[in-house]
Amino acid sequence: MNKSSKYLLFISFMYGILINISNPAYPEYLRFLEIDDKFIGWFLATASIGLLLMSPLWGALGDILDRNKVIGYSFIGFAIGQIIFGLASNPVLMLLASMISGLSIAGFLVNLYSYINDSYKDEHFRNKMLSYAVSLYLVGGALAYLGGGFLTEMITNLRYIFIGQGFFVLLFSAYIIFEKTDLEDIDHHLTRSSFVSKLAKIKTLPWVPIYTITLTFFISFSHNNVKRFFDYYIIHEGYSSIDLGFNIFTVGIVSLLANLLIAPFFLKRMHNFRFLQIQFFFAVIFLYLTITSNNLMSGLYTYYLLYTIMLAVYEPTAISFMSENKTVPQGILVGVRQSSVGLGTTLGFIIGGYLYEYDRISVFYLSIFNFILVFIAFSVLIMIKRKDVQRYRKNYLEERK
Template identity: 25%
Template sequence: METTNRRAIAILFLTMFIVMVGFGVIMPILPFYAENMGASATDLGLLFATYSIIQFFLAPVWGRASDRLGRKPVILVGLVGFSISFLIFGLATSLWMLFAARILGGVLSSAVLPTTMAYVADTTDEEARGGGMGIMGAAMGMGVIFGPAIGGFLGEISPSMPFFFAAALALGVAAFALAVLPESLSEAARQEARANGARSSGLMEIFTALAGPLGFILVLAFLASFASANLEGTFALFAEAHLGFGEAEMGLVFTVMGVVMALTQGLLVGRFINRWGEERMIQVGLLSSAIGFILFLVTFNLPSVMAVMAAMGLGNAALRPAVNSLVSKRTPPDEQGTMLGVVNSYNSLGRIFGPVAGGLIFDIMGYQWPYIFGSVVFFLILGLSVFLFNRNRLVPVGRTHVWSESSAGSD
């Protein structure tokens, strides 16, 4: 990777890290903050779901905008929007202001992730693509690790302090990116995107892409996110019922998984993808998750839970970067932002419905069943991926895609 590209990737790493620190900072605080303003459990659920719902619809729109206008201005809009939304959170005095801040944050800050991934695609060749996506995943993972700890500390000072801190971080990164981040998309590529997608906002691609050659990858992204969210939404209740865990044990378990995933994504994912290809790494992630969900049911103490979580994190670390890398390699240069936004939409859709399904299964059938159900979903996707990846390999030809028995740089 050239020196200029390395600098750009480093800036993007910092951007994603700070953004996820900002998200993580509010996670331990927001439920209590909203509760003090009269929020019910349903209100809290809606408050958390609002961002994912908006992101589902708007991530491809921002991706399309970055194809037409360039990556840098869209990233800046997302960072500034992120900052403004958290400033409103900190100043909020009533529940409606929290929802207004969450909606504004969803509309504007949903620009950051798909555009950042498209920037990585612009500045890496196929050999370095998976590694670049992995580095962004590591930045997100590290932000999620450090954010809640910082938020808990600042929340002791003042309930609104974590929100002001997140707003200041985002604004600082925006100023830094404005000064030093180069534009990755050439004017010629932007003109081509404007010409080829003159009547498309990117929104319809959420639905039309399902009928295209990347349809299975989008379904895979949704189902994997959906099944993972079964764990995220119910794991605290499962661990309490199964092993009597409290907050301290839960924090340690998720920290272990976060550290393992961040290190794997930052140091190993690129090498794994270059050696075995995106398809195989996706299958490794699916298999590790399917087995891990079942193994949770036979854990008996904190070390056993941490061991299963670490093993899942190691296998799962390549799943999302591999999906993003595969989609990027199968997409024309002037559609990178749009299609990576569509992938992000289906990840968001899984995060909307996964916790709801997990909670219902937990309440109706018992604490073991969300994990049995999640494992079945992962095994189902794995079986379909083995059949489809081995039977048909997708190869781009000009602006169209065809099925071929040979893979373009996947193995």
């Protein structure tokens, strides 16, 4: 593994820690401010708007500039947003600060995925890198939830968590910007003169990437609702921030193992579409069993962990499929895909916030319904692309002989 690969994995891990360290404090902080449940969705959504609005732009900037510096700039913007959030007392200003954070940090994953897709030509190694990167930012996030849970219980004035987070992210962004690792893509490094013409090629995308990007909307709508509203649900059910932190830490470790062991194993043996179909079939079952469990914690540490395994391997699977399209530069293509993530997440949080106030468990039932639609959609796609799916399996079996 070369220097660039190790560096990518390191910043993925740090991204998971630095971005998530304040998450356990959000439910307690908003409750302290006496903000209604229906507005929880708006606070979550403002950060997701960044993915919707800025992902293609961040991706395009990465195509033009060194992705390393673009990633550094995105961290700076996030840090500024978090510091403002911690200093603000006005809910409107807090919403604005969340939006600044979201608009900024949208640049990280877009450029991380784009660089991996463009620069690792061996499909098996590329899938491994995607799995490793996702795994490390998930385990970083798990550690952040664990530490953040303890911080939330220990610190009386929770605004210091957000302010401190901002300053640590600023320090890390300085490290990234002055780090000499070159993250310029091998194939799709654009010149400024070709930017507009390359951007226009989005219109030439085949229908299959458009179809899967559309499904990304429903997946993000549902999965991000499940992840974030469980944070609030656990607290509102009377458990502590430490309980929340331990649960998310466990989820992160399980996600790590899923990405290291399960994703590479199945991606090598079956077509992406088949693997995605299987993931959402079981996601529906395990999520339903989680929310209907008689004991919340037992459900979270059994069925929800199985649900996590299914969804943990979704991201590397979907991003790997994006790499197969060479019509549009990866920065722009992945940016469009991340915009779909942002749109789904934003609307999901807004709608989820109102549902959560009406009936807290209903937000999870809506996610189950959407996952059923996604499973059906991938089943239809497999029927249409049956020959490709069968050929992929046949080629694998022939290689084994």
